[in-house]
Amino acid sequence: QPFKAVLTGDESLRSRPMGRVTRPLSDMGAKFCSVEVEDRLPLEVDGGPLRPIDYALPVASAQVKSAILLAGVSGHVPVRLSEPGRSRDHTERMLSALGAVVDSHAESERWCVELKNVPERLRPLDLDVPGDLSSAAFVLVLALLGGARGELTVRGVGINPTRTGVLSVLVRMGAHLLVEPDSDQGGEPVGSITAAPTDLCATTIGADDVIAAIDEIPILAVAAARAQGTTRITGAGELRVKETDRLRALAQNLRAVGVRVEEFEDGLEVEGTDQPLTGDVDSVGDHRIAMAFGVLGGVAGNDIRVRGADVVDVSFPGFWERLAAWTAR
Incomplete structure (x- = not known):
């Protein structure tokens, strides 16, 4: 212009x-x-x-x-x-x-x-914007780790196949997930996803997985922290130029609550544990880091406090109130 x-x-x-x-x-x-x-x-x-x-x-x-x-x-x-x-x-x-x-x-x-053949004008379109799978992933992992009271279902969420990499990784970890397609909105497939408590196992998350789940690596690292075995994440160097250096933030915060982590230039190695996790973590101004550790803190037996927790309002207003309701016992 x-x-x-x-x-x-x-x-x-x-x-x-x-x-x-x-x-x-x-x-x-x-x-x-x-x-x-x-x-x-x-x-x-x-x-x-x-x-x-x-x-x-x-x-x-x-x-x-x-x-x-x-x-x-x-x-x-x-x-x-x-x-x-x-x-x-x-x-x-x-x-x-x-x-x-x-x-x-x-x-x-x-x-x-x-x-x-770029048109002079784009035609108008009416649609209901699908729910964000990146935000839904926090809810799903909470249920998988047993942090909620049984199953949780997220409805009206976008299930675009270029965004469902997080689901593929979780299924490899043994996750009990049910995906039910519903309709399309503006070319975007929409549906419901149900997650049930699962004893997760470790996996390897490579570069192709990272492309398909770039925004979900923080919550996948949290899932790995409660999985049986050691999960290795590679090809994730792009995470160092997100809202913060997410690889460093994940490594430092996981160590702060008692998880064994090795940090690489392009990834992490996370050793899962079923021991109680306690400590203070720092969101470093990153909404996904804050929500990932909020989920980990919502698992029974863990006591994790998140500094800078209000940053979640960037993408998930009301997250903490909903988390408290889901984890109420």
Whole structure:
């Protein structure tokens, strides 16, 4: 658009590197200028015409992919991109439902997405936004660990196959899960998921799992802490540039409550235990870290206090009240 704007965010967003987004957009003709710190928000954006792009993402990222696709839509230019693995495809599904032509396919060892024949206008759409599986995962793991009173069912949750990696990992750990498809909303499959108390076992979580469950690694690490055996997570280096360094936060907090953890550059090794876990943990301003340890603290016999607990309101307002109701005994 032909005007200048300044884009900023909260403290966690201002700490995150922006280069992986601004580089491809700059290749399309966008102009960015750092206002305070190089490669960080706030950024001044100088709007103008964009050009087509064929871009290879070095790391699979739904956020970067979506930024490029949306730039193609707003700039009315075709876009082709590829990534080393298939990341979440919510943007592709929504754009298709709005009338854009988006083609996704495997090519050699990469996943390619193409935006073609960009329409002048997108058509309107009515939909009920599905519930977030990343938020539902905390509820499901609470039930699996026996923290709730028996089974818990989450209804109206999105079960997009590019987002259900967390369910696949939990099933490998022996989880008792029942997924019941319901309907579609804007191209997104929706359904109900029921979880029942389960004695989980350790597993290996690799790079492909991480792509499909990038936001659920904190709650999977908590599940691993109560599983029988040692769970190894690799290929998760992307977690070091989330709201915080999630790998470090997980390792430090798990150790703080008595779990044996080894931290690697791209992952963790978590030794499960059935011993009572007690101590203080720090959310480090990250909603998913706070909720993961809230769930672990909700398991009978554990006594865990979360500093910075109110950060959960970013994605799950009312989480603590609901957790208290689910775990009431």
